[in-house]
Amino acid sequence: MIAALYRWLDDRLHLDDLIAPFKHKTVPRHRLSYWYFFGGITLFLFMIQVLTGILLLLYYRPGANEAFESVQYIMTRVQFGWLIRSIHSWSANLMIFTAFVHMFSVLFLKAYRKPRELTWVTGVILLLLVMGFGFSGYLLPWDTLAFFATKVGTEIAGQIPIIGKPIMIFLRGGDEVTGATLTRFFGFHVAVLPGIVVVLIAIHLFLVQRLGMSVPPKVEAEWTANPSARREMKFFPNFALREMMAWYVAMGVLGALAAIFPWNLGVKADPFISAPAGIKPEWYFLFMFQTLKMIPSKVWIIDGEVLGVLGCSLAGLLWLLLPFLENEKSSRSKTWVTGISIFALVYVIGMTVYGFLAQ
Amino acid sequence: MASLRNNSLLAACSALLLAGSILLAPSLYAQAVNSCLDCHSAQDGPLQVTPEKFSQDIHAQKGLTCVSCHGGDASSFDPDQAMSRKAGWKGKIDRRQVPQLCGSCHSNPAYMRTYNPSLRTDQLDQYHTSMHGKRLAAGDTKVAVCVDCHSVHDIRPAIDPRSPVNPVNVAKTCSRCHSDAALMKPYGIPTDQFANYSISVHHDAMVVRGDLSAPTCTTCHGNHGALPPGVDKVQNVCANCHAFQAQMYGKSAHFKAFQEKGLPGCVVCHSNHAIHMPSDAVLGTGPTGVCMKCHAPGDHCDKARAAILTDLTQLDASIKDADQSLRLAESSGMEVSEARLTQDQAQDSLTKARVTIHTFQTALVDADVKAGATIAAANLKAGHDAMVERNHRRIGLGICLLAIAFMLVGLWLYIKKLES
Numbered sequence: 180m181i182a183a184l185y186r187w188l189d190d191r192l193h194l195d196d197l198i199a200p201f202k203h204k205t206v207p208r209h210r211l212s213y214w215y216f217f218g219g220i221t222l223f224l225f226m227i228q229v230l231t232g233i234l235l236l237l238y239y240r241p242g243a244n245e246a247f248e249s250v251q252y253i254m255t256r257v258q259f260g261w262l263i264r265s266i267h268s269w270s271a272n273l274m275i276f277t278a279f280v281h282m283f284s285v286l287f288l289k290a291y292r293k294p295r296e297l298t299w300v301t302g303v304i305l306l307l308l309v310m311g312f313g314f315s316g317y318l319l320p321w322d323t324l325a326f327f328a329t330k331v332g333t334e335i336a337g338q339i340p341i342i343g344k345p346i347m348i349f350l351r352g353g354d355e356v357t358g359a360t361l362t363r364f365f366g367f368h369v370a371v372l373p374g375i376v377v378v379l380i381a382i383h384l385f386l387v388q389r390l391g392m393s394v395p396p397k398v399e400a401e402w403t404a405n406p407s408a409r410r411e412m413k414f415f416p417n418f419a420l421r422e423m424m425a426w427y428v429a430m431g432v433l434g435a436l437a438a439i440f441p442w443n444l445g446v447k448a449d450p451f452i453s454a455p456a457g458i459k460p461e462w463y464f465l466f467m468f469q470t471l472k473m474i475p476s477k478v479w480i481i482d483g484e485v486l487g488v489l490g491c492s493l494a495g496l497l498w499l500l501l502p503f504l505e506n507e508k509s510s511r512s513k514t515w516v517t518g519i520s521i522f523a524l525v526y527v528i529g530m531t532v533y534g535f536l537a538q
Numbered sequence: 539m540a541s542l543r544n545n546s547l548l549a550a551c552s553a554l555l556l557a558g559s560i561l562l563a564p565s566l567y568a569q570a571v572n573s574c575l576d577c578h579s580a581q582d583g584p585l586q587v588t589p590e591k592f593s594q595d596i597h598a599q600k601g602l603t604c605v606s607c608h609g610g611d612a613s614s615f616d617p618d619q620a621m622s623r624k625a626g627w628k629g630k631i632d633r634r635q636v637p638q639l640c641g642s643c644h645s646n647p648a649y650m651r652t653y654n655p656s657l658r659t660d661q662l663d664q665y666h667t668s669m670h671g672k673r674l675a676a677g678d679t680k681v682a683v684c685v686d687c688h689s690v691h692d693i694r695p696a697i698d699p700r701s702p703v704n705p706v707n708v709a710k711t712c713s714r715c716h717s718d719a720a721l722m723k724p725y726g727i728p729t730d731q732f733a734n735y736s737i738s739v740h741h742d743a744m745v746v747r748g749d750l751s752a753p754t755c756t757t758c759h760g761n762h763g764a765l766p767p768g769v770d771k772v773q774n775v776c777a778n779c780h781a782f783q784a785q786m787y788g789k790s791a792h793f794k795a796f797q798e799k800g801l802p803g804c805v806v807c808h809s810n811h812a813i814h815m816p817s818d819a820v821l822g823t824g825p826t827g828v829c830m831k832c833h834a835p836g837d838h839c840d841k842a843r844a845a846i847l848t849d850l851t852q853l854d855a856s857i858k859d860a861d862q863s864l865r866l867a868e869s870s871g872m873e874v875s876e877a878r879l880t881q882d883q884a885q886d887s888l889t890k891a892r893v894t895i896h897t898f899q900t901a902l903v904d905a906d907v908k909a910g911a912t913i914a915a916a917n918l919k920a921g922h923d924a925m926v927e928r929n930h931r932r933i934g935l936g937i938c939l940l941a942i943a944f945m946l947v948g949l950w951l952y953i954k955k956l957e958s
Contacts, residue, residue, distance in 0.1 A: 254873040261873065262931075417956065424949050431942040438935035441871040 204388070204414035209398045214288060215418075216425040217281040218387070222380070223426045224274035227433070228312075231267040232369065239319070241365035243358030246321035247447040254444055265437035273433060275313055275463045278306050279527075286501075286520045290393035296502040298386040301379050303499045308376050310463060315368040317461060321361055326448035327458050329364070330356045335471065338488045357450070457538060465534035466527045467491055472537075498523075573615050574604040587691045594692045600653055607631065607639060634674060636683040637665050664763035671763075680721065687711055703761075706744060708754040709735055731755075734811035742815075753779065772810075773803035780804075786896035818854065821847040821895070842900045849907040850891060856914035857884050863921025870928045877920035884913040 189195055206215065238257055240249040253260035282302060285291055291299035318329045333356065337347030352359030394402070402409045412418055460468050471487040478486050497504070501519075506512040578587040592598050597606065605612045610627035614620045621627045631639055641662030643649055650659050661684075665671040670681040687703055694701040702711040713732035715721055722729050735741050735755070743752035758767060758775050767775045773793075777784030787793055787803070796803055802810075807820065807828045819826045821843055823835075833839045860881060867874045887910025894903045 251873070251875065255876065412957075417953065420949055420953050420956075424946055427942050427945050427949070431939055434935055434938050434942075438931045439871070441873070443871065444873060444875065 200388070201415050202413075204391070205411040206392050206414050206418040207394045207398070208410035208412045209394070211288060211395055211398065214284040215392060216422060217277050217284055219422045220425050220429050221274055221277040221281055222384075223429055224270050224277060224433075225309075225376075225380070227270045228267065228274060229373070231263050231270065234263045235267055236369065241319070241362050243321060243361055243448075246319060246361055247444075250320040250444055254441075261441050262437055265440075265442040266433055268442035269436045269440075270433055271313055271316060272462075273429070273436075275306075275309055277429075278309055279463075282306055283520070283524055285393075288393065288395040290395075291502045292393075292505070293502070293507060295386070295390055295393060298383060298390065299502050300499060301383040301386065305376065305379050305383060307495070308372055308379065312368065312372050312376075313461060313463060315364040315372065318361060318364045319368065320444060321448045322445035323448050323452070323455060324445050324458065326356060326450065327454040328460050329360065330454070331458065332460060332464070333360075335484070335488060338482075338484045339492070340485060340489070343488075355450070459534065462531060462535070466530035469530045469534035469537065573612050573620060574608075574610070576615065577617065591692045594694065596693055596695050633679045633683050634677075636685055637662055637671065637674070640684045641665075661762040664760070668760070668762060668764045682715060686715070705750045705752075705754055708756050709741070709744075712755045731811045734809075738811060738813045739815045740813060772805050776804045782893050783896045786894065790896065790898045792898055816892070818847060818850045818892075821850070842898075845900055846895060846903050849904060850888070853884075853888050853891065853907045853910045853914065856911055856918070857881065857888060860884065860914045860917035860921060863918050863925075867921045867924035867928070870925065872924035872928055874920055874924050877917045880913050881917055884910045884917065886910075887913065 185194070206212070235253065238249055238253045238260065240246060250264065253264050255261075257263075285299065285302065314329075314332060318325045333347050333350045336350060337343045339346065348354065350360070350363070351357070352363045459465060470491065471484060474483040474487045474490075476483045501516065504512070505516045575587060575589050575592060578585060579589060581587075587604075592604075603612055604610070608628050608631070609625065611620050611622065611625040619625065621629070644657075645659050645662045647659045650657050665684075666675070670683070673681040674683065689702055696703045696705075698704060699706060701707065709732055716727065717729050717732045719729045740753045743749045744754055756764070757778075759765060773784050773787060783804075793803070795801075796806060808816065814826075817826070820828050823830055829839070829843045833843070860877075864874050864877055864881065868878075887906050891903050891906035891910065894906050897903070
């Protein structure tokens, strides 16, 4: 039956021509192959986000007077609403985590090098957009923590010289965080960001398929020295089945987190109360937040916060352009990039932990 | 070069002059107003009035001087002229004259309006009605006059936390005399009021929680017209804050009975100065119980008392059980915020029932207790249901994880077979 349907479609759409490259596609097989799975897991979690997000949309009502109540309704009254929302929240966090792991694995396996510079650039932009998803989605339940985190977050954006204030007003939909901000963030979260992300994912996947999987330089050197050690596996079905196993593991972890630690619904936001003491952003913004906190209020004649925001923006830009900063022929520049990569990983982990522990 | 040095010298002198002016400003101000402080700042003991002290006085700040109360000629530096009777010098104001002197301004609405239109001007009239005023009129100069409470030469407005008549300081100010056993002995007044007040719920509210609306001595006794409220009028005083309790008590059987026996209303059960935070144990038969001081064991009222106490204790326990159940559900990540919200209503019912006790009617207390008990029972059920739901979720998770594990094993075996 399925075969007949496929033949019917193939007669008209020539599907065989489309599938042919996948049949011949191979994936290098070596001791570091498992790092390849993290990109796929991130994609899987993104798909979970889209699916659960659509289900949440059936009941969620954006608006300062309704948002919290609608999420409360989803959590308490809607059949399996608690599960959908918990999976959506946990999956968002896991997706950002796996995206970070994927990025650093690409970095340390040198997969950003020529000809994969554009794959790196689209990947870094995707990570930033995914963090944008996190930031915009965090406000949607309209609880106290989300309200003040958004207030602080948009205030930080407002520190950028000249364009900061207009950006802050654009993000907030006014001078303050209000119902207008919520409506705006909802729009970003369910329409603007998904549209851009889907296009970028398509480009990213196209580049991955077009350029194939990168082999780490050390493994490549070993294989060059000993060509008989070179191993490959077919993308389909061998790698795809392994990837499916990884997705099943991710699903199990996600289900366990959602069932054992259902995502908390705090207290409804009240713009007239003062911010809770020791308020912190979500963990993936913590290293930047802690960095900004540690910069003195005045450095020479420059405002500390402005310096911090400019510094973070510059670091982000350099990170995006990292493949172009490394000279293919200069071993010194390669050493520098490796050093920067190690420093960045230690810095992000260290500052995140410090941010958690700091009062 | 010389010109530069001259300019520097000039600048240095100007800076010194400016600094000196700033430092000496209070004394210069006082000297400009009157010369009395010249001598009195050098005096010892009660005659000493320093410019620093006087500058803190609200009267000095409003432009009044020593002459305003003591008369004399403050513009003369000759003591004979400055303290000349011809110039109207009154010397030390006799204690008996103090209220009248203060009242010469403070009882003049037209004059007081020029400084503070919202300030009352009936203090002197009230003082005459007070026990202090009556005794002073009878020639007893030991009683309190204005300066004993408000201090003298550094009188601050009552809203100033350093003022002895600021609500936080009033009890201590009254206790300076009323805790002095030797001073109070001739009047036969007890001296334990401050000690008792210090352990009361009212003191706790005022001093520990910083609630300036909490009662202190003057709230119940009056300030300028200070007098005990009278045995039969105690409930009127308490009613100023405890309105519901007073209304209920006013309609109760106890009101009539207490009046007939000449008992002081609220004070009978709650005492006066040492009022503790009431607990349900007040209805008990233990050392803090009050009912059995008048009622006989086993009588109708004793049975009603026991029934009310049981109701309250049960409701309190039900609310705590529901609380614990909801806390457990919350700690398991379950969403029980709606039940948590209604817990406040159950607590309100308990509070209401404790207030309704002042009707001394078991049926009315029962109604409040039942309302609270219904909510508490529903919340207890909500907590239990949430825990049952949590267990269902975990069983569901276990089944899903097992299915996933089977899939993983199956896939792994399939891959192995494929690659062999």
